[in-house]
Amino acid sequence: MAVTHQASEQLTIQTSDQAETIRQDGYRADLRVHDFDFEQAGVGDANSTIGLIKLPPGMITIHADLCKIVHSAFGSGRVMDVGYDAYIDIDGTRVAADPDALQSEANVASAGSFVPNDEAGLRIRLSSLRGITLRAKVTGGSIPDEATLGGRIVYTVVG
Numbered sequence: 001m002a003v004t005h006q007a008s009e010q011l012t013i014q015t016s017d018q019a020e021t022i023r024q025d026g027y028r029a030d031l032r033v034h035d036f037d038f039e040q041a042g043v044g045d046a047n048s049t050i051g052l053i054k055l056p057p058g059m060i061t062i063h064a065d066l067c068k069i070v071h072s073a074f075g076s077g078r079v080m081d082v083g084y085d086a087y088i089d090i091d092g093t094r095v096a097a098d099p100d101a102l103q104s105e106a107n108v109a110s111a112g113s114f115v116p117n118d119e120a121g122l123r124i125r126l127s128s129l130r131g132i133t134l135r136a137k138v139t140g141g142s143i144p145d146e147a148t149l150g151g152r153i154v155y156t157v158v159g
Contacts, residue, residue, distance in 0.1 A: 044143035
């Protein structure tokens with residue numbers, strides 16, 4: 001084996017002769033934290049949804065590994081997906097909803113918390129003309145009255 005000295009794709013671009021002509025988005029992005037709190041009013045049947053937050057328009061990167069969702073006990077067999085509603089891309093193209101883009105089938109049967117997808121370094125890049133609503137969906141049973149959900153979504157906006 002040998003000692004190696006390698007560089008990320010980003011560093012390679014930034015130090016190349018073309019660096020002056022390449023947009024350096026990483027230098028202008030501000031890390032933002034958006035908290036949310038929710039309490040269910042009445043019982044919601046299986047497949048009920050909870051709107052969490054609306055991300056602003058522009059080029060967004062969700063830092064899923066920095067996000068956290070805390071929940072009360074929803075009951076035996078309950079799981080939660082977290083994703084986004086359909087939206088319009090910056091170029092005017094309609095983008096279909098992805099109901100489990102951030103999390104698929106998190107166990108919410110008993111009280112606890114989860115980091116979406118629980119993968120260090122996970123990034124979800126989106127760009128929208130009018131913003132994007134993030135939404136949770138409960139399957140495997142109903143949402144009990146007074147169930148709670150809260151947490152934070154961490155993202156950057158470029159531009």
